[in-house]
Amino acid sequence: MGPDPAVAAVRHAVRGALASLPPGAMVLAACSGGADSLALAGALAFEAPRSGRPAGAVTVDHGLQEGSGARADTVVRVLTGLGLDPVGSVAVTVGAEGGMENAARNARYAALDEVAQRFDAAAVLLGHTRDDQAETVLLGLARGSGTRSLSGMGSSFTRTCSTPERVATVLYQRPLLELGRATVRRACLAMGLEPWDDPHNDDPVYTRVRVRHEALPVLEKALGPGVAEALARTARMLRDDADALDELAEAAYADLTASEQAGPTRGGDGPRALVTLRLDGLGDLPRAVRTRVLRMAAIEAGSPPGTLAAVHVDAMDRLVTAWHGQRHVDLPGGLRTFRRYGRLLFGPA
Structure with a gap:
């Protein structure tokens, strides 16, 4: 008997991401301990050895909640139990510039950049799902910030990082971006992993939480099911358009500034x-x-x-x-x- 269909879907997505990376290269999963990133880590632990690649994981302790250090230690134990190596946690200090959400994101990526460079990782995998994509599109629509914003998150992106020794790029991949949150959570539970539900994910003080728990359900009720899938599909098409327009603009910019x-x-x-x-x-x-x-x-x-x-x-x-x-x-x-x-x-x- 094969694995649960949800587990098979997550493993298939991770397998596709690994196939695009150099043979034998280290891959890391960023894991908060939530259902999405735990399922990602579990699938990576299963797929990486079969593709001949070493795989590890890192969790970032933002220090924003009481007991966050102990929670990070628990996540590390779970990740180690999956067979991932190296595994560790990184504590960061979250500033206030641009709001707490933005500051936490910046601190998290800076920490992931540093770990990826330390272990010479070919990629860091992130657990964003199709539902996260839909929320991102709605937030971009509310800002009225154009095609690039409405195109949501890409399946991969790079960040340039500088150290005293070198300037390097870190590749990030989102293998679960075509899967719904419910499917990924079901996969997590089917793997026997117990996720941690961050209370911040239910706190209406955050705009994304209000989109998740208020705006999207209203749209589903008014327009019928499938709104998240439609928004994610729209983002994918707009990303293609935005990429094409950006290429034309870059060529025109080079010509007009020559x-x-x-x-x-x-x-x-x-x-x-x-x-x-x-x-x-x-x-x-x-x-x-x-x-x-x-x-x-x-x-x-x-x-x-x-x-x-x-x-x-x-x-x-x-x-x-x-x-x-x-x-x-x-x-x-x-x-x-x-x-x-x-x-x-x-x-x-």
Whole structure:
């Protein structure tokens, strides 16, 4: 008799992720002790030896709840019992910048980056599911932040990390992104693993929790079942669109900035430009490509991506397509975009 269908589905997903990695390379699972990441760790412990790869796991203690250290120790014991090696926990200090959720995420990824580099891991596996994807899409929709935000989470991504010795990239994979949370939880229980249910996952102070327990159930009731699957499917299609548009924008940006990185503006009558775009050709681009080029230029000049909003991009776009002598656009990070001599320049305010 074969495994429970839910277990088979999770193992199949992990097997596919491992197949894309170099033979014999170390793989790590990030595990909080919740059902999703425990099922992921259990599947990795089963599949990695069969693919000839060493596999370990790490849990991050954010220190945000009483007894979090003891909980991390329990997770380590469970992961060790699965046969994963190396296994360990990392305690982090969560700051306050950008809100607790954002600060905790930043601290967690920094810790995972460090562990992955220490063990020269080919990839770190994350336990995000299709339901997490649906929640991410709804949150992006509420922010009104465009195609890239609505495309949700990718099945993989890389982070660049710097140490005194080297600059390295860490690959992260989300093998369970096409599986529903209920399936993954059933797999966890069928493996004989007892998950820990984080009380933060039910605390309505967090926007994602309200989306999970209030918004999505209302949509399911009003529109019928399958909303999470439809949102995840929409995210996948929008990601393809966003990737294609980004490629076009990168090519256009390279063409419009070629030989255009400027010193002082002509005649010394303006500030030094950090990034310069030729207006000739910029205005002819489709808006979806043009606004991406403008955003790229602003970020390259030093404007923080997290605070560069649609209102800034729209104002920059008007300097190109609806210019009536307006002088400049102020950008986050103390920067300014202005139009001079057939160029759009991005420099210090």
